[in-house]
Amino acid sequence: MAEFFTEKRVVISPDPAHLAESVAARFLKVLLKKTSAGETVHVALTGGTIGTAVLVAAGANPKRENIDWSLVHFWWGDERFVPADSDDRNDKPARAALLDRIAIPAENIHAMASSDGTLDLDAAAIAYEDELAQFAPADRSETGPWPSFEICFLGVGPDAHIASLFPDRAEIGVTDRAAVAVRDSPKPPPERISLTRPVINSSERVWMVLAGVDKASALGLALAGASYLSVPAAGAKGRSRTILFVDEAAAEKVPQELIDREY
Structure with missing residues (x-):
């Protein structure tokens, strides 16, 4: 599979609330455009506070009613391998925020x-691979045995991890x-499943969404071209767009030339 390298751009909102609403509005706009043209759209969701806030804002936006949701498929970039009703799950708040609405x-x-x-952790990861493969495009020159997500949402941890791909661990290098x-995760719970x-x-489109001063260092490293093995966020790149949606607190160290004032 060919690698595509799009320049990362930074879009800044004043605070987390405005950030969530802005990203949600852009998200619904993309879905409306694609589904209005009859296209099937695949989206990878993320968990975390700001990722869930984006879905809450999308669920409250009346424009959601204009989208043909039968053409949209939702996946997850990672999940905590815990019981289905656990509050640690990523899919549980996503359902309450948007999917149930x-x-x-x-x-x-x-x-x-x-x-x-019925599955153990390894079998669960294989099962998700198999499910992804059912939606792989016929032409795989730009992808592998999985769908190409129109939007892949990613949160970014203070350590610059994305999905459940943590720095200096084997999973980030799996191709x-x-x-x-994922076992013995440095962040609890210890067992997880992650896309590679x-x-x-x-x-x-890869959309990384992050808020808070504790993310400023991770953002700076992601923009500085650090090795993705040690700074996983630095290695996340969409084929068309790679956007980091951030609030003012997270953006305190962002060079002005990387800020996108028009996107």
């Missing part, structure tokens, strides 16, 4: 397996799998 077929919501199901099991970097980077 739209007319989307249940089969279009592709949740990862939970620890109280021959679509999903991997090739899947993330075959997305049309």
Whole structure:
């Protein structure tokens, strides 16, 4: 699979609330444009406070009613391998914030397996790979056995991790799998499933959303061209667009030339 390198751009909002509303509005705009043209759209969601806030804002936006949700498929960039009803799950708040508020077929919501199901952690990662492969495009010259996400949302941790790909761990370097099991995660809970970097980077748009002064260092490293092995956020790149949506607090060290005033 070819690698595409798009320049990262930074879009700044004054605070987390405005950030969530701005990203949600852009998200719905992309979906409306694509589904109005009859296109099927695949989206990878993220968890975390700001990722969930974006979905809450999208769920409250009346423009959601204009989208043909039967053409939209939701996936997750990573998931905590815990019981299905656990508050640690990424899909649980996503359902409450948006998915339960739209007319989307249940089969279009592709949740990862939970620890109280029939699969162990390794089998759950393989099962997600298999499900992704069912939606792979016929022409895989720009992707692998998985769909190309129109938008891949990513949160960024203070340590610059994305999905459940943490710095200086084996998972960030995996290129021959679509999903991997993560054990002994440096951030609890310890067991997780994560998409791999090739899947993330075959997305049309990678949107990293981060807020707070504790993310400023990670943002700076991601923009400075650091090694993705030690700074996973630095290695996340969409084929068409790579945008970091941030609030003022997170952007305190961003060079002015990287700020996109028009996007």
